[in-house]
Every structure is written in C-alpha cells, then in structure tokens.
Amino acid sequence: DxxxxxxxxxxxxxxxxxxxxxxxxxSGHKSVSWYQQVLGQGPQFIFQYYEKEExxxxxxxxxxxxxQFPNYSSELNVNALLxxxxxxYLCASSIWTGINQPQHFGDGTRxxxx
Amino acid sequence: xxxLEQSPQFLSIxxxxxxxxxxxxxxxxxxxxxxxxxxxEGPVLLVTVVTGGxxxxxxxxxxxxxxxxKDSSLHITAAQPGDTGLYLCAGAGAGGTSYGKLTFGQGTIxxxxx
Numbered sequence: 001d002x003x004x005x006x007x008x009x010x011x012x013x014x015x016x017x018x019x020x021x022x023x024x025x026x027s028g029h030k031s032v033s034w035y036q037q038v039l040g041q042g043p044q045f046i047f048q049y050y051e052k053e054e055x056x057x058x059x060x061x062x063x064x065x066x067x068q069f070p071n072y073s074s075e076l077n078v079n080a081l082l083x084x085x086x087x088x089y090l091c092a093s094s095i096w097t098g099i100n101q102p103q104h105f106g107d108g109t110r111x112x113x114x
Numbered sequence: 115x116x117x118l119e120q121s122p123q124f125l126s127i128x129x130x131x132x133x134x135x136x137x138x139x140x141x142x143x144x145x146x147x148x149x150x151x152x153x154x155e156g157p158v159l160l161v162t163v164v165t166g167g168x169x170x171x172x173x174x175x176x177x178x179x180x181x182x183x184k185d186s187s188l189h190i191t192a193a194q195p196g197d198t199g200l201y202l203c204a205g206a207g208a209g210g211t212s213y214g215k216l217t218f219g220q221g222t223i224x225x226x227x228x
Contacts, residue, residue, distance in 0.1 A: 004156070033215070042120070042202050042218030043157070056215050090156050092216075099144040099206045100164055103216065105156030 002026070004093050004106035012112045013081050021076045021109045025093030031055075032074040033103060034066055035090040043090055049074055050097045086113045117141070118205055120219030127193055128227050135188045135201055135222045143205035146179055146186040147216065151200040193226045200224075 005024045013019055025032050031050040035043035048056040049068035068074045072093075078085055088110050092103040119138045127133055137146065145164045149157035161170050163179035163186060170177045174197075176189040186203055200223050204216040 035216075035218075040221075042118075042204075042221045043216075045215045045217070048215060058215070092156075100162060102147070102159050102162060104159070105149075107154065107156045 004091055004104055006089075006091050006106040006109050008109060009107070010110045010112075012114060014114050015081055015083060017081050018077065018079045019081060019111060021078075021089050021091075021111070023074045023076070023091030023093075023106060025072050025074070025091075026104055029093035029095050029104070030072050031094045031097050031101070032068055032072065033092045033094075034074070034076045035092065036060070037088040037090055037108070039087070046076070048097065055097055081113050083113050086111060118203055118217055118219040120203055120222055122222060123220060124223050124225075126225045126227070129194055130192050131226075133190050133193055133224070135203075135224075136185070137187065137203035137219050138185045139205060140184065141205070142183050143207070143217075144183070145206045146183075147204045147206065148177055148186070148188055149202040149204060151202060151221075157202055190224075193224075195226045195228050198224055198226050 007022045033048040034046040037043040045058040046060050047066045052068045063079045066076045088108040090105050090108045092105045094101040094103045121136050147162045148160045151157040161177045166181045166183045168179045174191045178187050200221045202221045203219045207215045
C-alpha cells in the first residue's frame, strides 16, 4: 500500500505570493494533519482535519488555511508568503482522531521563499 | 501551552557506545511517541508509550514513559552507524486540546561514528 504522498516535493516562491500544498493520506485513513518544520527544529502543528471538518488549529496566522476533500485528501494554502514561511511542510494521516492514534508522515514539501 | 524539552540537542558518539535521550515537560500527556527522521524524509514512528511507567523495547532501543506521564526517555544500547538520524519525541494532547495534535520536542541529532 502507498504511504502518505505529498506534492510538490520542492517549491520556490517569492514574498507575497501564495502557495497550495497537497497531501494524499494512506488508503483508509480519514484524518489528515499538517505540520511545519523549520530547519533545526521539531515539527509544529498547523491543522487537523477529520471527515472534512477542521478538528484542531495550531498557533499560526490566518494566512494559513486548509481543507479536506471527500476522498480525504487535503490541501494547505498559505497566502502573502513571508521569508519566515520557508520550511518543510509535513502531512500526516491516521485512521481517525483518537489521542493515541499513530500518525504516518509523508516526506514533506520543501518550501523556499526568496 | 504544552512544551516538550528534549535533550541533548546534539550527540556524537562512537560505534558500540550507549546513549540516552530525554524528553521532559511540565504538562501531562496522554501518550508519548518517538520518531526517527532522516534527511529529506518525514518522521517515522518508532514507538508509542501510553501508560505511566511503561517500558517498551525495540531491539537495541528501550523507551520509557515517566510515572506521571510528563517525561520519557530513549536509550540505545551498542549504537551503530545505522542509528544516525534525528530523533523526535512527541506528546499527544490531554483533555481540552486537539486530540490528534502532536507537540514535538526540538529533536536530537545523533551521529554514530564507525
């Protein structure tokens, strides 16, 4: 079975632009979470979606938004990009939103802002 | 805000040595997960500990969850070069926070020299 797939793998943008990152969860997984990992740090939680509804939001500005589609895939959108948005964006899927549900991560999208 | 302090941040050892990585918090977590991440890849789940005082072994890796569920440790016996990587601890939120949200530590970069 395929793991969590993310696209694109790398992306270069300039300040002020917007970006859309995509994630396909493992087949049968209904929950998708997004994390931002800045170089040298651990991932930081951005959003969690389950059954197309937002179930959790981290401490990120409104420039960050996301949605989940009927097939459980997800998109993360970031508007008005800043240099500080340069990071590895990780998507993780789990079967549901239970506290101790293991989360399976994709290999991320490396976003560079010039 | 739930924070996880992970130490040490960097660890450089010789093959065959033992090591311990610590993960501490002032908050109680429902579970603690340990991940390993290699360059260019997403984190891969190693283990989940759920019960206070729980000890789990995975070959040469031993994971322990503190009695109060506020801290955890990862001990590696007879480290090998293949153990090189970034080790991350992550706590699953307890009551009142997003069930699926993981709070990550800063990570420990382990280098094992042959």
